[in-house]
Structure formats: C-alpha cells, structure tokens
C-alpha cells in the first residue's frame with residue numbers, strides 16, 4: 081500500500097496550464113489557490129477525472145493489431161500485462177528502426193500535455209526517441225505556425241515581437257487606442273503554456289479602459305472583448321482582415337497621415353508596398369470601398385478608423401486565430417506594416433501586439449522564468465514536417481512539399497508514437513486523418529483516458545495524470561514557480577510516462593542513457609537546482625529545494641526594466657538593428673520574393689481564400705464556421721468532467737448561431753442541430769444569440785471525436801467535434817500552417833432521434 085492510498089486532509093499545491101490549485105488527497109476535492117485573484121473554473125474538474133470510468137486501467141493492445149487485420153478507430157482491445165505490452169512495443173520499434181531506419185519513426189507528437197516541467201510529455205518522448213537513434217520531428221505549432229514563419233522575415237524573430245510588444249501596464253500609461261483584429265478573448269487568457277500564478281489579464285485590460293484607452297473589436301464575435309471594456313464591435317466577415325488592414329494603410333497614404341520619416345529610416349520596401357496598395361500593377365487600388373465590399377464594414381468607418389489610428393497612440397493587435405486561416409501569413413505581415421505606417425511603432429504603449437489575451441502571457445508583466453529543461457539529447461534524424469502536414473505525410477510518402485523557401489520530401493513513416501497531444505482533437509479534416517492513420521504499421525500512444533486518440537492506437541500504454549506524480553511548473557512570461565505534489569497512488573496500473581519510456585529504453589539497450597540512473601524526485605530536484613543556479617546568476621535568490629517544496633511556490637519579482645527592443649530600434653536603427661537581412665522592418669522581402677510563391681508574394685497582399693463568405697462555395701455552404709478555443713476546457717483535455725461536461729446541450733457541444741440564421745432554418749435555442757459540408761458532419765446543441773454576426777456559426781474545438789460510423793469516409797461526429805468539417809490545407813507554401821478558421825458549412829435542425837454517444841463509455845475490452 082502506498083502512502084497515498086489512505087489519503088490525507090491536507091491540501092497540496094498543484095498546477096496546470098489554466099492555473100494553480102490545491103487538492104485534498106482524502107477525497108480529491110479541488111479549490112483554487114488562494115494566491116490567484118481571478119482563478120479559472122477549468123481546474124475544478126481535475127479530481128473528478130482521476131477515478132473516472134473512462135480511465136484506462138492497464139495496457140491495451142488493439143485486437144486486429146495482434147492478428148494483422150481490423151481498422152484503427154473501429155476495433156476492440158485486449159488487456160495486456162505491462163511486461164508483455166512493453167515487449168511488443170519495443171519489438172515493433174526495434175523492427176522498424178532495423179528494417180527502415182529511424183527516419184521511419186514519427187515522433188512529432190504535437191500537443192500540450194501537462195504543465196509539469198519534468199513530466200512534460202514532449203520532453204520525455206523526445207529524450208527517449210533521441211536515446212534510441214532519433215525520429216522525424218515536426219516544426220512550428222498549430223497555434224501560430226504562419227506567424228512563426230512570416231514574422232522572422234519581417235521583424236527578424238518571433239521572440240523579438242513577443243518580448244517587445246507593449247504590456248497592459250504600458251498601454252494603460254501611454255496608450256490611447258487598441259484595434260484588435262480577432263479581439264482579445266478573456267476565455268483564452270485563462271490559459272498559459274506552463275501555467276498562470278495569478279490571473280490578472282481581465283483587471284489589466286480594465287485598468288487600460290479606466291485610464292481612457294479605447295478598444296475596437298474587429299471580429300465576428302462580440303465576446304472576443306470583455307463587455308467591461310465597452311469596445312466598439314465591428315463585425316467583419318471572417319478572413320477579411322488583410323483586406324481591412326490594406327485599406328487602412330491605403331487611407332493613411334491617401335490622406336498623407338503615414339509616418340514617412342520612420343518608413344524611410346526604419347523600413348525597407350515601403351515604395352513597392354505603396355505601389356501594390358495603389359493598385360499600380362493589378363489595377364485594383366485597395367480602397368476603403370474595396371475592403372468594405374469584402375469585409376461588410378462601412379467604407380466611411382474604415383476611413384475614420386485610419387484617421388484615429390494616425391492621431392492616437394495605437395496598438396494594432398492580431399489574434400492568433402486570424403493567422404490560423406488560408407493565407408494566414410498575410411494578416412500578420414499586413415498588421416505589422418500598418419503599425420509601421422501608423423506613427424506609434426516603437427513608442428511607449430503603442431505598436432504591434434501578437435495576440436493579446438491569446439494566452440495569459442501576452443501583455444502580462446511577467447518574466448522568462450529560468451527553468452532548466454529536461455535534457456533532450458541530439459536527434460540523429462534531420463527529417464521534419466511542418467506540424468499540420470501529418471495526413472499529407474502519411475498519405476504521400478516521398479512526395480515533395482514546399483516550406484519557407486525549401487523543397488523537401490515526406491518521409492515514409494512506419495511507426496507513429498504519440499505522447500502528450502491529441503491529433504484526433506487538433507488536426508483538420510478528421511475523415512482524412514482517419515484514412516491516413518491506417519497507413520503506418522504501428523501506432524503507440526500514452527494516454528490516461530479512453531479519448532479519441534487512445535481509441536485509434538494499436539498499443540496503449542496508460543499514463544498517470546498530474547495528481548499522481550511529483551513535479552514543478554512555471555508559465556511562459558509569468559512569475560510563479562509552483563510545486564505539483566502527488567496526492568494519489570496511480571490509478572489502476574497506470575505508470576508515469578518517464579517509467580514507461582524507461583522500461584522501453586531498457587529493452588532497447590538505452591536504459592541508462594534515458595534515466596541517467598535518476599528517480600522522479602532526483603530529476604525534479606535537479607531541474608529546480610538548475611533554475612536556482614540560473615537565477616543566482618541573474619541576481620535573484622531562490623530558496624533551497626526543501627524550502628520551495630514545503631512552501632509550495634516561489635514568486636519571482638517582476639522585471640525592473642521591461643524589454644524595450646522596439647523603442648531602442650526607433651531611437652537609432654543603426655545601433656539596434658533588427659535581425660532581418662536589411663536590419664529594418666521588411667515591408668517588401670527580397671528573400672520571400674526569391675521563393676517565387678504564387679500564394680505568398682514579396683509584400684503583404686490580399687488573397688481570396690477557398691472557403692470564406694466571399695467564395696463561390698458559400699452558395700452551397702453559406703455559413704462560416706469558427707472553431708475557436710473552448711471557454712470550458714483546454715482543447716480536448718477534461719472534456720468529460722467539470723465545467724466542460726456541464727456545458728453540453730443534450731450531451732452535445734454547444735454551437736452559437738445568429739437569431740436570423742436560426743430562424744431561417746427553424747432552429748430554436750436548445751435544439752440539436754447538424755453541421756455539414758462535403759468533408760463530414762457533426763451534431764451540436766444550438767445556442768441562438770445576436771453576439772455572433774449573421775453568416776457565422778461558432779463551434780468550439782475539443783468535444784471528444786465520436787464518429788457515428790467509424791468506417792465512413794465522411795464521418796459524422798455525434799458529439800460535436802468541428803474538425804470533421806475543417807479543411808486540411810496549409811496556410812501557403814511559406815509556412816504550411818493549419819487553416820482551421822477557413823471553413824464553410826451548412827446547418828440544419830436534426831430530424832429524427834439523436835444517435836447515442838459512444839465516447840462516454842469505454843470501448844469493448846476482450847476478456848473483461
């Protein structure tokens with residue numbers, strides 16, 4: 081019996097991407113940390129999930145995997161003892177690397193996993209795969225792929241942009257106007273990679289309003305800015321942002337309001353960009369009337385907005401969602417260019433914001449906590465794919481693809497290994513993913529629950545959750561380092577990812593290399609001590625490990641001097657050069673011009689997406705689907721418990737549609753509806769509201785994928801997963817990022833009885 085089995089009435093600290101909490105081990109009650117002034121309710125479901133009927137209690141092997149038939153996603157499972165399951169997994173890995181080499185193992189394993197720094201699943205799997213000869217990795221993120229690739233060409237680096245953007249504090253002190261493309265939704269600021277010590281974003285935004293800052297929300301959804309800000313809501317058609325920005329830039333030039341000195345001394349390519357805006361080559365001046373036609377916003381308002389931008393200390397911010405669209409590189413490039421023309425770039429409280437509110441870090445008065453990562457070793461395989469090209473890779477081994485000026489080819493993958501992410505949550509066009517997923521010989525997955533990922537695996541190795549192990553967490557641009565204490569013995573036979581990898585490494589003759597002979601607590605202590613050493617170098621004294629562990633947290637002082645990269649650049653661009661080829665902001669990029677792409681030119685430009693309300697396809701599928709981040713959970717995590725489970729309508733994910741669109745289809749609040757297009761369909765529960773513009777339907781991501789017929793080419797998810805509908809194409813040849821927010825659908829009231837949910841019950845387990 082472990083010391084945790086009896087339980088104790090003490091409250092122990094823990095942390096997740098959505099905040100810090102305390103857990104009582106006797107009954108797994110959860111309460112927010114008393115140090116958080118505005119905690120997120122998402123964490124309150126943590127305890128409920130531990131002994132949930134959907135927990136995976138022992139290793140499982142897909143029945144057809146053992147007999148060489150069956151289909152992933154439509155099979156039963158055989159409970160298997162750990163030693164046997166690890167032997168089978170190790171043999172599969174060894175056979176593949178022996179016969180096809182390590183470049184046939186895909187270990188990109190994208191996903192958020194848990195906040196803990198030691199049990200960070202990505203670090204664990206990459207360390208393991210590096211120890212056994214390497215793996216094909218993935219580049220960039222589902223979050224910001226287009227931004228990650230375009231911004232280095234324009235400003236020299238994404239770290240510069242995120243580090244140099246004004247904080248809320250600077251905007252309150254010096255700013256006057258915030259123009260937010262895609263808003264700055266507070267639902268998203270609940271979350272932060274690695275955690276949040278104190279949720280302050282809502283109050284920080286209100287402090288800006290109290291100081292007189294005005295907000296404009298250019299978005300299909302009113303709630304994309306909090307109501308307390310009294311923002312002006314400009315309901316623009318989704319995906320028309322670049323057109324709006326180009327028109328604002330055009331107005332600045334026409335009215336001679338652009339910052340000519342700054343453009344001359346700090347930017348390159350303004351003349352050529354201006355020529356594009358004037359329509360000198362394509363015959364189409366990018367006027368307010370032109371953008372009004374595309375966006376649905378009044379031309380006069382665009383003209384007055386351009387004047388307000390020039391006359392006020394302005395922040396132009398573009399949410400990450402806006403670049404998760406076809407041609408998603410353009411709104412970032414156009415937004416930065418508009419800001420460079422505005423007169424506010426590089427001035428206190430003005431400039432460009434890379435998505436305020438997208439995560440809590442953006443705008444926060446935090447610091448980079450010097451957290452020592454788990455050493456990853458070296459990857460001996462150089463192949464990679466842009467992260468969202470996974471189905472393409474599995475379907476087209478050997479085929480060429482373009483990426484940021486290179487032509488590479490897709491590796492031939494025989495084994496997929498996933499730990500700490502969920503492609504059946506995150507990937508677009510799930511029908512296509514399910515087809516692609518049948519290609520490899522073996523799929524190995526670590527999961528805690530019977531979600532859609534585990535139900536598509538051959539070998540499931542059940543892992544512990546954050547309450548069943550010891551760790552520490554620190555958020556991106558936050559101030560709190562939190563202890564995460566084990567409060568329970570692992571459920572069933574679940575093991576830590578670390579121990580699972582250690583068992584496999586042992587079988588593959590890499591046991592010592594992987595563990596370095598260390599236990600969980602050895603590593604946690606070592607990571608802490610590494611951070612402590614870094615901090616001492618930076619002049620901050622952290623307590624010794626014992627003191628930290630018993631206090632449960634350490635809070636760093638806020639930075640005394642914020643990064644003022646863009647201010648220094650503005651002061652003297654010869655002293656502070658940007659790391660671009662010219663050392664300046666590139667409104668015209670010779671590098672990108674040299675790539676000769678048809679879908680990403682040498683300056684920011686308007687391209688009409690295949691799927692938006694202005695496309696011919698809107699005649700057949702007349703609603704734009706926004707599959708945004710869910711308010712009630714982080715992606716698909718903890719969908720089955722807590723606030724997420726409570727939010728469902730007749731067990732299905734809620735979808736928001738405008739009263740006009742609902743009435744036209746005879747839909748009323750609380751009805752079950754069916755969203756569909758020519759890729760698939762899903763059910764949802766209708767919420768009718770005027771907070772979403774006509775022509776747009778919002779179905780947040782994260783309902784666990786539950787196909788009515790798992791073998792159908794065009795699946796119907798009876799639970800409400802919007803990725804049955806989204807399109808699986810890259811943003812452009814430049815970044816190849818995901819494009820979830822460019823998607824058209826039709827919706828109808830569900831006729832007949834609702835098909836039952838299967839995802840709420842475990843699958844059939846043979847011999848049980």
Ligand SMILES: Nc1nc2c(c(=O)[nH]1)N[C@H]1C(S)=C(S)[C@@H](COP(=O)(O)OP(=O)(O)OC[C@H]3O[C@@H](n4cnc5c(=O)[nH]c(N)nc54)[C@H](O)[C@@H]3O)O[C@H]1N2
Pocket residue numbers: 190191192193194199201222223224404499500501502503505506507508526527528529531533543544545546577707708709714715716717781802803806820821
């Ligand atoms: N349609 C549409 N799709 C989208 C988006 C969108 O806007 N629209 N957004 C995209 C974005 S920005 C992102 S970041 C992705 C997110 O996609 P993911 O990060 O893949 O989604 P999560 O649901 O967070 O997946 C994490 C998985 O890790 C598991 N897990 C948690 N802790 C551990 C652990 O300690 N060990 C192991 N082994 N597993 C663990 C959880 O159970 C869960 O299954 O989704 C993308 N998909």
Ligand SMILES: Nc1nc2c(c(=O)[nH]1)N[C@H]1C(S)=C(S)[C@@H](COP(=O)(O)OP(=O)(O)OC[C@H]3O[C@@H](n4cnc5c(=O)[nH]c(N)nc54)[C@H](O)[C@@H]3O)O[C@H]1N2
Pocket residue numbers: 222223224261262263265267268269270271298299300301304316317318319320321399400401402404405435438439706707708709710711712713714715821
């Ligand atoms: N609660 C919660 N918070 C989260 C997450 C979560 O799962 N849950 N996920 C986190 C992650 S991984 C990420 S990457 C960030 C993502 O941050 P974002 O990508 O910014 O978040 P989204 O919720 O997808 O989109 C924000 C809003 O953009 C608007 N929008 C969508 N398309 C368009 C468009 O074409 N034009 C305009 N103007 N607006 C548009 C939608 O109305 C939407 O509500 O959120 C993080 N925060």
Ligand SMILES: [Mo]
Pocket residue numbers: 222223224
């Ligand atoms: Mo993300």
